[in-house]
Amino acid sequence: MSKKSELLSRRTYLQGTGISLALPWFETFAVGKPRTDETPKRFVSIYHPDGVGLPLKNDPAWTDWSWFPRGRDKDFQLTKVLDVLEPLRGDITIYSGLSHPVARKVHGHSNADQYLTGAPIGGHGPYKNTISLDQAYAETIDSFTRHSSLVMSTNGGVGGPRGAQTQSFNREGRPVPALNKPKQIFDMLFVTSGKDAAGRLARSKSALDLLIENTRSLERQLSKRDQETLNQYLHAVRDTELKLVKAQKWIDTPTPKVDTRNLHLDADPKEARLYFQTMYELIYLAFLSDSTRVATFQLGRENGGGPHDLLSRAVGLGDAHHLTHEVKKPGGWKNLGTYNRYQAEEFGRFVQKLKDTQEPNGKGNMLDNTFAMHGSASSSFHLSRNYPIISAGGKNLGFNNGRYLKFGKGNEDNQAGAGIDTDAGWQGKVEVEELPLSKLFVTILQRLGVETNSFGGITGSLTL
């Protein structure tokens, strides 16, 4: 068999056809088999637009307000931007030198769309995206939880092509709409009765019953061999029935009771601190109750506009997007750094909470079983390179923290994306060597238990 498939692949290569597309589809969509280990493996991604502040080394602001730490590996010093994470030093990893190769010359304003997908979406013309990291994981654990994923953003919805307001894209490359109202999210997670869903489910069940009956009567009129072919159809219907049974199970199971003390369900991004903390708290509660194991949260959209820009009010500053365009004004780097610092602070609070909570049905604390990622798809000046990424947790998944990992070559000081210091530089020549971010994604998927060796068109993983 192995010989045959090898020959096939050579043939396919020679022929240049898309034969290889079809089979993996089935495999990917196979109904998830129950796992033996019961400890949930979780993934969460926080995205913030506009990148971070990266003054050049000769700028007086460099010492305090350059986002990336000094040093490397276990020996690193956080600047003022990330010093709020010092108490969690042993639980986090900071990465530099990673980016999506296909986006390196695309303006950062278009880039939220491809942060978790790595798709070559470009900057104009027809648009096509591919599945995002979170959804690629979610589809493999679909049946374990009530919700396969929790997709949130401050602006809500899907945004537009190259103006995404969600990090999540499904298998067909279509955006998964994000929720942005705390009350709505809370109701979905912990209140909804599922009346509509129950009605739909009942109808589906009757339809499947009819189809099975109909198939049985056709079967009797077929030859033996054709019956075998038809059997495959029956299997497909049966698998669908099983899914309905699972869905029914969730409808019959009462929604979990959670501690609502830290929730401010009417919070609006204008009340940035309350809003931020409530949204993080909702992810925390969703994880704690095992309502889902996958979450994404996008802080607004690229190119400003809408509620995201108000989040910087939490630290008494003006619109967030403007901060990135005003870095060269007096105090500009400090202002942007202060806002980035605030983002890190809220992320740190969420991470700390996971760390302080014993895993309800498994080993260690919740953070040990969660890979939490915080990042952006541009460094400074909307340059789509050297993404600033922090991860936390995942000890039980195989992640070793307390490190600053520098990848690539030629930008050891993390000069605002290879020395570029204006907004005009986004199309500049790629002179610095960086590694594909999708390699980190492959590592993440593998450690979450997904058998794959490639993601977003990139093969291979990172050695961490």
Added chain:
Amino acid sequence: MNALKLTILLIVVSAAAILAADVQITPITLEAAKEQGRAKSRFFKETKAPIDGTNAIPKANVAYFQKSVMPILKKSCINCHGPKKSEGRLRIDQLNPDLLTGPDVEQWREIYNALSNSEMPPPDELSYALANTDRGGMVDWLSEELNKASLIRRNTKEHSSFRRMTKYEYDYALQDLLGLPHSLANKLPPESVTEDGFKNSSELLQISSMQFEAYRDIALKALKRATVNVGARPEAVTYIISMKQEMEKAAAIKDTKEAAKGKKNPRNLKNQQHLLDQQTNESLPFPEVKFAPKANAVAGQTPPVSPVVLVLPSSSELKLDLDRFLPDEGIMRVRIRAGRSTMNPNEYSSLRLMLSAHTSNDANFSQVISQRDIPVTAPATNPQFIHFDIPLSDIQRNPFRKLATTYPRRDEFLHIQNISNASKGDERLHVLIDTIEISAPFYEQWPPKTHTNIFVESANKGNDEVYGREVLNRFLRNAWRRPITSQEVDQFMVLFAKYRPGFSTFEDAMVEVLATALAAPDFLYLTQRVPTDKTKPASISELELASRLSIFLWSSIPDDELLKLAEQGTLRKPEVLSGQVKRMLLDPRSRRFSQNFVEQWLGLDGLNSVTHIPEPLKDAIYEEPIAFFEEVLKQNRSIMDFIHSDYAVVNEKLAAHYGIAKVYGPHFRKVPITAQTNRGGILTGAAILAMNSDGHDSNPLKRGVWMLKRVLNDPPPPPPPNVPEVDLTNPEILKMTLKERIADHRNKAACISCHAKIDPWGIAFENYDAFGVFRTSIKNKPVDATSELLNHQTLNGVDGVKRYLLTDRQDQFSRAMAHKLTAYALGRPLSFGDRADIDSLTAQLRKHDDKLGDLISLIISSNLFNSN
């Protein structure tokens, strides 16, 4: 230095060879080769009675083997394929000479191929050479035994055409059933492809639960699109853009600007879109304004023709800011009254629509939303309306159009583009437009026909029970392609009764029920029931024949006429059947057959991964073989035209690529060509040459494999595992020409046996580069496109290939065509067991002068097509 000498020597030698050839004899024309080759066909010489399924069970002729075959094998074959050596892992001495019951049929088939193509014994092994009579005797014996074995297999091994529809068939079936003109099945995954390139093969058409769920979703979505909430006709949003009014706006803007600037700012508008008053000859740029729908506007009117027009020169566009008023769903009809400024028949102009939006600074999206360009044919003096129907929910819309805030931008832009071949110059062709109307949702009639096709007019409307049965009966019969029993209707009525309370209207509940019927195997599968009367041969029913026919020729389900004939039991009558086949081939739906068959036969998917050819040319290149096939089919010409023809089927773009002069316009048509064009047939089509290249240069290996697989139906064995790759880091190898590199690779022991069979076919195409352009030199060296087949036949470039195929391989090619078309028609791979049938089909095809149209009819009336 040595290499240089060698090259010079080679040039001298090849030049001498050409001279010598010229002096000797002028080779016969390809047309003469067609005649000569035809006369050689073995299918005309067959005298023995055709082997028939009703004859007595055939027996193996082992006696003849012992007496006449074995001695020859011993003399000429067993030294290399026996106990001493077993070349190609073949030991003839151990093969069972009983092909009918023995296990070695496949090996015997290989031997038969090698002997009949004179590939074995190796021509240079003179001591093993075969006398023609010996070879003939063995080939005859093998041919007869193989045929008998095939017949035996046929009665023991079951083949089946029972399969689900392919993605594209399902899509067409849904469109035809519901009367929806747009693709609906994008959600389904692409199909796998068999070794011979077919996507409709029963062996590979699997189904998963995910796919099953997709069928249910798609069906419900399609049904909802086909039906409406009967009641008041929905208010349409209608924009009416009259160029006369725009001229007034433009003049006002101009006045304000001029007043502000205090001076005139004349612009040269010649090559850009602009407004023109044909009476005063005044022209102004189209005003940059937002448009809003007109209240109480009635769509579909024909206002008087205005002298004020929009001039749209070639390759220019009009960008209309439609603000944010287009509805989410429904058809948007764009009516444009347009005419041509000049009527030069060599120039054309077509209109194309695009929609765009700005979703961010530095980012936008745009998408062509019209399915095809629509030509403007009326003169400007008498402009005519052309229209586009665009399904608004299927295209990428601006998701920000509903925001309460003004940022990001909420507008949607409609672009009207003039796609034209008009040359520059004062007298060049422009499109003149005097009015544009955009209306959505647009309905031709109310309620729409797609709705009344399902919810038919009936006196019983209002009586849910009786009317429900009427709707179901009709719908199920059309979808399931057979009469429906009352028990079956009962089942669906039970479902309806369960659903009804959950919905406010009869229609809403019924649509959900109908969606279930479209997820049933009776819709999704091409069924073939076992006849209840076991005494008759297992042939498919008339109804199943109707479906098989429509899937074959329309890639879809049968229409009412076919179903009626099948229900009456008259479809199989020869005169009825041939009349239907004729009708089906004349129907526009038969275009799907040409497209799908040719795509799969030639493997045109390979062109999708070609990146070195720009888009508009690539489209033309892709289309050519399909248009060529249609030409051969519609004119019922000989399939030998695929090998060579004295015409090409091209459009302007492709003609320019091939250097054929005076072809104008985007449509494909037949044009005569000369030998100097170096085209004709499909082998030299740019599609084949480009996809079998590596993106920079030709790839003789790919081209050779392609020839063997696709044209000769003699696929080479797959490469063995662990073959050494060509080491491109080796400087010696880098210095070689491609042909030398291949020769070097071929000379490795592991590779020689296969490559000797493959490479010569590809090398003969070396005169064509990666774009399929003819060339006479490569890197300043003359092209060497001569090669030698395993049987020592020399192929002198493509002309040589064509000549050889036409003179000596017509039988093989016609059999290959019969095989490929039958495999496609049956939707299953053919196996050894079908050999006798294919032979008999081929013999009939040859007797019908190899006509493609006749082949289709022969297949349709064959036993294979009519049996289970």
